[in-house]
Amino acid sequence: MSIPDKPTLDGLEERWNASWEANGTYRFDRSRSRDEVYSIDTPPITASGSLHVGHVFSYTHTDLVARYQRMRGREVFYPMGWDDNGLPSERRVQNYYGVRCDPSLPYDPDFTPPAGGGTSKEQLPISRRSFVELCDRLTAEDEKSYEAVWRRLALSVDWSAPYRTIDARSTAISQKAFLRDLARGNAYKAEAPTLWDITFRTAVAQAELEDRDRPGAYHRIGFPRSDGDGVISIETTRPELLPACVALVAHPDDERYQPLFGTTVRTPLFEAEVPVVSHYLAAPDKGSGIAMICTFGDLTDVVWWRELQLPTRAILGEDGRLLAEGPAEVDATVYARVAGKTVHAAREEIVAMLRESGALEGDPSPITHPVKFYEKGDRPLEIVTTRQWYIRNGARDEDLRAALIARGEALSWHPPHMQVRYEHWVNGLTGDWLISRQRFFGVPFPVWYRLGSDGAADYDNPIVPDEAALPVDPSSDCPPGYDEAQRGKPGGFTGDTDVMDTWATSSLTPQIAGGWTFDDDLMSRVFPYDLRPQGQDIIRTWLFSTVVRSHFEFDSLPWTNTAISGWILDPDRKKMSKSKGDVVTPISLFEDFGSDAVRYWAASARLGTDAAFDTGQMKIGRRLAIKLLNASKFALTFGATPDAAAVTEPLDRSLLAALGEVIADATAAFDAYNHTAALEVAETFFWTFCDDYIELVKERAYGSRGDEAAASAKAALGTTLSALLRLFAPFLPFVTEEVWSWWQEGSVHHAGWPTADELRSAAEGDSGLLGLVGVALSQVRGAKSSAQVSMKTDVAHAVVRGAAADLDRLRAAADDLAAAGRIASLTFEPAESENLTVDVTL
RNA sequence: GGGCGAUUAGCUCAGUUGGUCAGAGCGCUCGCCUCACACGCGAGAGGUCACUGGUUCAAGUCCAGUAUCGCCCACCA
Numbered sequence: 001m002s003i004p005d006k007p008t009l010d011g012l013e014e015r016w017n018a019s020w021e022a023n024g025t026y027r028f029d030r031s032r033s034r035d036e037v038y039s040i041d042t043p044p045i046t047a048s049g050s051l052h053v054g055h056v057f058s059y060t061h062t063d064l065v066a067r068y069q070r071m072r073g074r075e076v077f078y079p080m081g082w083d084d085n086g087l088p089s090e091r092r093v094q095n096y097y098g099v100r101c102d103p104s105l106p107y108d109p110d111f112t113p114p115a116g117g118g119t120s121k122e123q124l125p126i127s128r129r130s131f132v133e134l135c136d137r138l139t140a141e142d143e144k145s146y147e148a149v150w151r152r153l154a155l156s157v158d159w160s161a162p163y164r165t166i167d168a169r170s171t172a173i174s175q176k177a178f179l180r181d182l183a184r185g186n187a188y189k190a191e192a193p194t195l196w197d198i199t200f201r202t203a204v205a206q207a208e209l210e211d212r213d214r215p216g217a218y219h220r221i222g223f224p225r226s227d228g229d230g231v232i233s234i235e236t237t238r239p240e241l242l243p244a245c246v247a248l249v250a251h252p253d254d255e256r257y258q259p260l261f262g263t264t265v266r267t268p269l270f271e272a273e274v275p276v277v278s279h280y281l282a283a284p285d286k287g288s289g290i291a292m293i294c295t296f297g298d299l300t301d302v303v304w305w306r307e308l309q310l311p312t313r314a315i316l317g318e319d320g321r322l323l324a325e326g327p328a329e330v331d332a333t334v335y336a337r338v339a340g341k342t343v344h345a346a347r348e349e350i351v352a353m354l355r356e357s358g359a360l361e362g363d364p365s366p367i368t369h370p371v372k373f374y375e376k377g378d379r380p381l382e383i384v385t386t387r388q389w390y391i392r393n394g395a396r397d398e399d400l401r402a403a404l405i406a407r408g409e410a411l412s413w414h415p416p417h418m419q420v421r422y423e424h425w426v427n428g429l430t431g432d433w434l435i436s437r438q439r440f441f442g443v444p445f446p447v448w449y450r451l452g453s454d455g456a457a458d459y460d461n462p463i464v465p466d467e468a469a470l471p472v473d474p475s476s477d478c479p480p481g482y483d484e485a486q487r488g489k490p491g492g493f494t495g496d497t498d499v500m501d502t503w504a505t506s507s508l509t510p511q512i513a514g515g516w517t518f519d520d521d522l523m524s525r526v527f528p529y530d531l532r533p534q535g536q537d538i539i540r541t542w543l544f545s546t547v548v549r550s551h552f553e554f555d556s557l558p559w560t561n562t563a564i565s566g567w568i569l570d571p572d573r574k575k576m577s578k579s580k581g582d583v584v585t586p587i588s589l590f591e592d593f594g595s596d597a598v599r600y601w602a603a604s605a606r607l608g609t610d611a612a613f614d615t616g617q618m619k620i621g622r623r624l625a626i627k628l629l630n631a632s633k634f635a636l637t638f639g640a641t642p643d644a645a646a647v648t649e650p651l652d653r654s655l656l657a658a659l660g661e662v663i664a665d666a667t668a669a670f671d672a673y674n675h676t677a678a679l680e681v682a683e684t685f686f687w688t689f690c691d692d693y694i695e696l697v698k699e700r701a702y703g704s705r706g707d708e709a710a711a712s713a714k715a716a717l718g719t720t721l722s723a724l725l726r727l728f729a730p731f732l733p734f735v736t737e738e739v740w741s742w743w744q745e746g747s748v749h750h751a752g753w754p755t756a757d758e759l760r761s762a763a764e765g766d767s768g769l770l771g772l773v774g775v776a777l778s779q780v781r782g783a784k785s786s787a788q789v790s791m792k793t794d795v796a797h798a799v800v801r802g803a804a805a806d807l808d809r810l811r812a813a814a815d816d817l818a819a820a821g822r823i824a825s826l827t828f829e830p831a832e833s834e835n836l837t838v839d840v841t842l
Numbered sequence: 843g844g845g846c847g848a849u850u851a852g853c854u855c856a857g858u859u860g861g862u863c864a865g866a867g868c869g870c871u872c873g874c875c876u877c878a879c880a881c882g883c884g885a886g887a888g889g890u891c892a893c894u895g896g897u898u899c900a901a902g903u904c905c906a907g908u909a910u911c912g913c914c915c916a917c918c919a
Contacts, residue, residue, distance in 0.1 A: 291919035616868055634878035785885035792876040
């Protein structure tokens with residue numbers, strides 16, 4: 001045993017991390033069978049972003065469970081994943097190296113990134129393969145810095161086997177899962193109006209939308225009736241879409257417009273003849289009660305267009321500019337004035353023309369209205385008709401929808417109310433899951449298309465590779481039976497150029513981490529997983545999509561439990577902004593308070609509840625860790641030894657009896673994924689142990705009442721300290737490991753979780769006695785406090801009054817009470833009152 | 843407009859199935875250099891448990907409604 005003279009938290013993190021690494025403390029033993037394993041489907045994190053306190057918060061919650069289960073004897077499968085495909089990495093590479101991807105460029109094997117990096121003004125166009133290589137290289141660097149933070153936080157992951165969602169195996173697994181969904185008919189390609197981000201020039205999915213309030217203006221525009229009998233006035237916030245107008249629509253019950261249904265009007269300026277139609281989605285109380293339908297201004301236009309079987313007059317290109325050629329029905333001369341303009345410029349031009357022609361009625365009236373954005377974009381989404389890949393999600397299939405909702409019901413949610421978020425999302429789905437993106441750094445769709453003699457692609461009958469050939473890159477690999485010379489040639493083939501949405505890959509994390517089809521032995525030991533920890537914001541994306549993929553491939557849930565962490569809020573109760581979160585970096589918190597203290601703060605928040613960013617809580621955690629050092633040191637200097645059988649004194653038996661209750665409560669709490677309750681009971685007990693119990697027995701432990709009484713105290717101290725260190729180990733892994741090392745063999749993190757059994761018969765002691773003595777001791781201290789004298793001041797005489805039954809119990813610990821209070825003469829007198837009081841004569 | 847959650851001491855939060863539940867810590871006040879800890883110890887003061895009704899012998903605890911805050915969804919002419 002070696003106890004430092006001055007125990008300190010300094011240096012514990014480096015020392016024990018090195019030890020854990022050297023000893024493989026958190027290494028997964030894959031020889032263990034499924035029922036011995038506790039497996040966690042860790043959220044893979046995007047390392048090219050920035051780690052902030054919110055991540056520290058939720059990942060700590062997961063680690064608490066991992067450490068608890070490990071101590072319970074389960075072999076914990078807790079991998080770390082890096083989710084580095086997708087836009088964040090692309091943007092970081094563009095800025096870092098000063099390059100941009102130009103897929104039309106051939107690959108240059110000797111390419112090296114420009115020396116100036118992100119400082120050069122012009123982004124250097126590079127080939128797709130080079131671009132992907134840079135993404136790979138930079139994200140690998142980013143992952144190292146993230147790993148350092150996670151290690152400092154003491155996440156007990158097995159660092160020998162992290163996975164990356166962009167590596168060859170993940171790519172192969174993504175492609176294989178996709179091909180199987182394709183074969184089952186659960187994945188399909190379709191040409192349809194698609195929400196489109198004009199900045200990134202890619203389609204986006206329903207789950208990635210967000211509304212933002214933007215200023216706009218109602219423009220009242222008169223449409224001349226074809227019969228010459230006046231005009232019909234509509235209001236629109238998007239006058240630039242006038243050339244895309246295909247109809248006017250009003251509600252079927254709207255008497256104002258009923259006579260007009262079936263007639264036609266002419267679009268102002270553009271002179272296209274369009275019908276007046278009816279549809280129940282038209283709102284009589286909005287604007288003038290009649291709207292123009294354009295292809296496409298918003299999602300309602302898409303519904304009208306589809307259900308009313310209207311023609312398509314597309315005017316917007318994928319770059320967000322008006323097409324060079326307008327629809328055939330519109331006046332080409334007028335259209336030429338807006339062709340090629342941005343939406344904004346076209347709006348100004350058309351409004352000017354409308355005003356000039358007199359079709360604009362009055363001045364536009366400004367409004368603020370919600371507009372759909374891609375969550376990572378900064379320009380409003382447009383709707384463009386494109387060919388995209390989809391995966392069925394129940395939106396258009398009631399049986400599938402019901403089956404997926406049933407999966408949600410079968411999953412254990414922590415906290416339970418999070419399940420309704422899942423159900424609402426599934427019930428509110430309006431379309432299948434759009435998984436294709438027109439980007440570069442992602443998993444390519446493993447398909448090719450035959451080109452006809454006219455050079456047109458046959459999209460309905462894609463060529464797919466053999467599973468054994470995966471991963472493939474259809475833009476550089478050839479489909480079976482073709483050679484590279486036939487690429488892009490009539491009669492030859494062309495590769496699909498799209499990549500999968502990041503969720504299409506991350507929906508497969510159980511398969512990727514478990515080595516599905518690559519290491520089925522491992523997969524069989526971890527799947528279905530025990531736990532999916534994640535944030536509430538991605539229930540609709542990550543959680544749901546993982547359930548969908550598992551449902552199709554395995555006809556089962558991917559996990560039995562899901563633990564949902566809340567948000568970190570600013571002190572002003574707002575969701576903590578990225579910018580603020582970046583200012584307070586996790587590393588600076590570790591340095592200021594210590595990792596254990598930061599973990600304590602995170603552990604103090606229940607699953608599913610939002611928590612305030614609170615350095616005060618971290619200070620308390622730090623205080624707890626320091627107290628653990630000092631109290632342990634003190635107890636051990638007496639020669640504390642775990643030996644419950646030697647505990648004979650009533651006060652000592654009371655301590656162990658109370659400890660037994662704490663162990664039972666903490667265990668039940670952890671089993672219910674309620675880590676805050678587990679921490680709370682341990683913490684409360686620990687402070688009582690320090691402030692009351694140790695004070696009460698230290699004289700006796702020094703030997704004031706003989707060897708046997710001292711031995712009982714030492715055994716109680718040792719037994720309790722051992723259990724306390726283990727109860728705190730999931731929360732404060734560094735300080736508990738440090739103290740454990742002073743007097744025990746091995747790692748506390750592999751020591752068994754404490755049980756009532758190890759307390760022996762002492763667990764049957766009077767668990768309330770310690771508290772009762774504590775009340776009396778507090779009164780004695782109070783007397784000294786009001787006399788403004790030191791606690792070591794002698795008390796000449798003290799009389800304890802209270803219920804006779806309480807006094808009888810107290811007498812069993814009278815000597816300890818007298819010693820702690822330095823009471824020369826202690827007597828007991830029954831009283832009427834139930835309340836325990838002590839009259840103190842100094 | 844629909845849904846979910848929250849609303850308990852100045853602050854951050856506990857309060858399981860209704861009956862010592864009115865609590866903890868921080869902060870504050872007043873003391874104490876007590877031989878583990880001054881990064882400490884002790885003792886105090888602080889709340890009509892958001893509001894309004896209801897059920898009950900009994901309600902922070904159940905029901906209904908209201909208000910405020912947060913989030914999700916819908917609406918986007």
